[in-house]
Amino acid sequence: MNLDVTWAKAWIRTGANVMSEHRVELLDLDRAIGDGDHGENMDRGFQAVLAKLDAVPAEANPGDVLKMVATTLISTVGGAAGPLYGTAFLKAAIAVQDKSDLDGAALVALLTAGRDGIVLRGKAESGDKTMVDAWTPAVDAAAAAQASGADAPAILLAAAEAAEAGALATEPLIARKGRASYLGERAIGHRDPGAQSSALLLRAAADTATQG
Amino acid sequence: MKKLINDPKNVVAEAVAGFGAAHADLVTVSSDPIFIVRKDAPVAGKVGIVSGGGSGHEPMHGGLVGPGMLDAAVPGAVFTSPTPDPILAATKAVDGGAGVLHIVKNYTGDVLNFETAADLAAADGVEVRSVLVNDDVAVKDSLYTAGRRGVAGTVLVEKIAGAAADRGDDLESVALVAERVIAQVRTMGVALTPCVVPHAGEPSFTLADDEIEIGIGIHGEPGRERIKLEPADAIVDRMLGPILDDIPFASGDKVLLFVNGMGGTPQIELYIVFRRAAEVLAERGIEVSRTLVGNFTTSLEMQGMSITVLKLDDELTTLWDAPVQTAALRWGR
Numbered sequence: 001m002n003l004d005v006t007w008a009k010a011w012i013r014t015g016a017n018v019m020s021e022h023r024v025e026l027l028d029l030d031r032a033i034g035d036g037d038h039g040e041n042m043d044r045g046f047q048a049v050l051a052k053l054d055a056v057p058a059e060a061n062p063g064d065v066l067k068m069v070a071t072t073l074i075s076t077v078g079g080a081a082g083p084l085y086g087t088a089f090l091k092a093a094i095a096v097q098d099k100s101d102l103d104g105a106a107l108v109a110l111l112t113a114g115r116d117g118i119v120l121r122g123k124a125e126s127g128d129k130t131m132v133d134a135w136t137p138a139v140d141a142a143a144a145a146q147a148s149g150a151d152a153p154a155i156l157l158a159a160a161e162a163a164e165a166g167a168l169a170t171e172p173l174i175a176r177k178g179r180a181s182y183l184g185e186r187a188i189g190h191r192d193p194g195a196q197s198s199a200l201l202l203r204a205a206a207d208t209a210t211q212g
Numbered sequence: 213m214k215k216l217i218n219d220p221k222n223v224v225a226e227a228v229a230g231f232g233a234a235h236a237d238l239v240t241v242s243s244d245p246i247f248i249v250r251k252d253a254p255v256a257g258k259v260g261i262v263s264g265g266g267s268g269h270e271p272m273h274g275g276l277v278g279p280g281m282l283d284a285a286v287p288g289a290v291f292t293s294p295t296p297d298p299i300l301a302a303t304k305a306v307d308g309g310a311g312v313l314h315i316v317k318n319y320t321g322d323v324l325n326f327e328t329a330a331d332l333a334a335a336d337g338v339e340v341r342s343v344l345v346n347d348d349v350a351v352k353d354s355l356y357t358a359g360r361r362g363v364a365g366t367v368l369v370e371k372i373a374g375a376a377a378d379r380g381d382d383l384e385s386v387a388l389v390a391e392r393v394i395a396q397v398r399t400m401g402v403a404l405t406p407c408v409v410p411h412a413g414e415p416s417f418t419l420a421d422d423e424i425e426i427g428i429g430i431h432g433e434p435g436r437e438r439i440k441l442e443p444a445d446a447i448v449d450r451m452l453g454p455i456l457d458d459i460p461f462a463s464g465d466k467v468l469l470f471v472n473g474m475g476g477t478p479q480i481e482l483y484i485v486f487r488r489a490a491e492v493l494a495e496r497g498i499e500v501s502r503t504l505v506g507n508f509t510t511s512l513e514m515q516g517m518s519i520t521v522l523k524l525d526d527e528l529t530t531l532w533d534a535p536v537q538t539a540a541l542r543w544g545r
Contacts, residue, residue, distance in 0.1 A: 027412060035431040036412050037292045044289075074328065078266075078292040083324035121324060178320045181357035182433050 003102040003152050007208060008062035009053055012069055015204040016046035022200055029193040033180040037079060038193040045077035045085070061100050066093035066110075080178060081194060084118050084131060091117030104146040104155050111139045111159055122177060129175035129187065134198035137166035153209040160199070160206035167195040213408050220410040224267045224287055231274050235539045238278045242305075245298035248274045249284040253306045259377040259386045260284070260306030263315040263370055264299060265322050266291040268409070269430055272367060272509045275540035281374035282538070283312075290409050290512075291431045293321035299329035303338055311339035311383035315370055315390065317362025318346040341387040345369050347399040347520065349458045350427025350435040363430050364472040364509035364518045365397035368532075371541065375534035393528065398458045400451045401435070401518035403428035405476060407511050426450060430474075430511045430518075444481070448488040451519050456496065461523060463497030468504065468532060470520035475510035477517050482506070489519055502532055508540060 001007050019026075019042045026039030049072045056065050066089045074086030095113035096106050115135040124130040141162035145155045170192040175181045180192070217223050225246060232241030232248070239248050247264075254260060263273045264286030273285035283306035288294035303312050312333070316326045323344065330340040347365030351357060373390040381389065403425045406415035416432035419425060424447070427435020442450075461467065471486045473479070486505050493500055501524060509518070524532070535544030 031412065031414070031416055035291050035433065036409055036416050037289070040411050041289070041292055075295050075297045078288045078295045078325065079321035080293070080319075080324055082293075082295055082321075083328055122320070177358055179358065179431075179433055182351045182361070182429065182435075186434060 001153075001209060001211070003062065003107070003209060004100055005056070005058065005060050005062055005065060008065040009056065010208040011205045012049060012053060012065060014208050015201050016050040018200050018204050019043050019046040019197070022197075026193050026197055029191055029196055032190045033175065033183055033187045034193060035179055038081060038197065041077045041079050041081055042197050045073045045082065048072050048076040061097065062102055063093040063097040063099065066096070080122070081197070084122050084194070087117040087121045088114040102152065104150065104152050107152055107155050108139070108142050108146050111135070111142050115139045124177040127173060128177045129170045129173040129180060129192045129195075130177050131192070131194035131198045133170045133173070133192065134163040134166040134195040134202070137162035138202055153206070156202070156206040156209045160203040163199040163202040167191060167199040170195045213413055215408070215410060217410055220413075223410045224289055227267070227270070228274065228287060231539070238537065238539060239274070242301065245301050247284055247286045247298045247302040247305070248277050249302060249305050250278050250282070253283050254308035255283070256308045257310055258308050259310045259381065259383050260303070260308060260312040261315065261370070261374055261377055261386070262286065262299070262302050262306060262312055263366070264288065264294050264302070264326075265317050265319070266293055266431070268407075268512045269509050271507070271540035273370070276367065276370050276538050278536070278538035279545065280378050280534060280536035280538075281541065282370055290411065293319065293325045296325050296329040296332060299326055300332045303329060303333045303340060304336065307338045311341065313373060313377070313383060313386050313390065314340060314342040315366065315373060316342055316344050317366055318344045318359050319361060320358050339383060341383055343369070343387055343390040343394060345394055347394070347397045348401070348429065349398050349454045350400050350429070361429050361433070363399045363401060364470065364520045365394070365399045365522065367472075367504075367508045368397055368468065368470065368520065368522050369393045371536060372528055372531045374536065375531035378534065389527075389531065393522065396459065396523040396528075397520060398455045399518050399520040400426075400455050401428045401430070401474065401516060402426050402447055402451060403432065403474065403511075403514055403516035404441070405515040407432050407475070407514040409512070428516060430509055432511060432514065444484045445488045448485055448519065449492060452489060452492050455519060455521050456498075459523060461496070461498055461521060464499075466499045466501040466524045466529070467493065468502040468522040468524055469493065469500045470504040470522070472509050472518045472520060473507035474514040474516035474518070475507060476513045476515035479506070482517055485517055485519070493521075502529065
């Protein structure tokens with residue numbers, strides 16, 4: 001499938017469904033090392049996004065979809081995840097705003113800008129046991145795939161797989177940002193809920209690109 | 213889990229509507245977006261004071277809205293920071309032309325959402341200053357954590373900053389007074405039982421029948437250590453040590469001693485705690501010159517309490533004594 005506005009809508013629609021399906025899993029992860037609201041907040045935010053998705057015109061660009069996602073998540077999610085995901089989608093939208101079809105280079109730019117937005121807002125670094133630990137491997141894998149000549153769906157697939165591995169790799173870490181940082185060594189053995197929801201979203205992007 | 217709720221999704225909206233109906237003499241409630249403002253807002257020429265955060269800590273913050281304290285409170289979902297939209301709307305609603313102070317508890321979500329709202333307010337021409345409350349000595353403030361949490365000491369910051377605004381201080385001065393309270397207030401909490409977030413339906417953590425969590429956060433976040441239940445006096449001693457050693461408090465200091473209930477602990481136990489805390493302070497030569505006991509910064513139905521000590525000076529004492537008229541704190545009016 002061409003990575004155009006139809007794909008962007010399909011990605012976000014799938015992403016919203018995935019957040020609903022994984023609501024309890026994310027709640028459980030967050031209850032273990034946070035305050036137990038991540039699944040609820042992400043589901044609420046993406047349901048609000050879903051309600052606005054059809055109103056995005058068919059002649060819009062993928063960036064317009066991402067911008068709507070950004071403003072909606074900022075207004076509805078709350079907690080730390082709202083501003084972090086909101087900023088990620090906003091920066092990603094700006095990175096591809098004039099393009100109607102996203103090629104490999106545009107995808108890498110989108111992912112890089114999203115990751116940079118999260119780092120800018122949350123000031124977390126790799127290894128802090130946060131969303132960044134899913135996003136940075138995803139950005140690196142996407143860039144490597146693009147450099148080796150992979151097509152756009154393959155680039156997203158590489159990003160999704162790297163994000164999943166990155167989320168899994170947060171389990172042995174001690175958290176240095178967010179509420180889990182108060183746990184010290186007690187955070188060891190638990191996956192970061194934000195890294196997990198990030199991996200789910202990137203997997204939805206890859207699935208919708210490869211299915212088309 | 214047994215709770216007096218309807219649909220878990222409507223907990224905050226219904227509670228805020230009820231609060232507005234019960235205290236219609238003091239506040240006006242906005243339902244979309246959700247925020248609570250004092251009835252006569254904005255007060256022309258007065259610095260507006262806005263606080264907020266996740267719900268579940270009542271009476272903080274809605275119960276602290278009124279003359280002499282907060283101009284507005286912005287409740288988020290239970291234990292979840294409000295989004296920037298209601299914070300922005302509340303900020304504009306209380307701007308009487310002298311600017312607005314945001315009193316923010318130091319949690320990543322609260323900080324990010326208030327920061328975003330302050331940027332938006334500035335873009336709309338409202339001058340905003342923010343102060344971060346981080347009174348919880350249970351967690352280490354270091355490069356490796358998100359910093360100390362803001363807990364019950366927030367109530368004292370809000371009272372004193374509110375009084376400074378009420379007497380006509382400008383935005384900079386109100387912010388400085390708030391910063392001074394933050395620099396001089398320390399808190400530590402303990403949980404005897406967990407709390408249950410309505411939409412989660414399960415306890416946020418587990419404690420065995422004979423266990424307590426020392427240094428608990430107001431969302432049930434773990435603290436310093438989990439120990440076997442001890443007599444009240446031993447628990448108080450265990451908590452006061454780190455509080456008093458932190459600033460440190462010294463012989464000859466005058467302080468405000470605040471024993472705060474977490475929601476599920478009866479007053480009779482809070483006074484047993486107060487009794488011992490006052491004894492320990494007296495032994496150290498610290499004079500308890502002002503006091504507060506009750507449920508102010510709760511954690512839903514959690515059994516437990518926190519002890520807060522604020523080092524007073526003459527100005528802070530005067531501001532504490534100044535009249536206040538809110539649902540939860542009321543004197544001098």
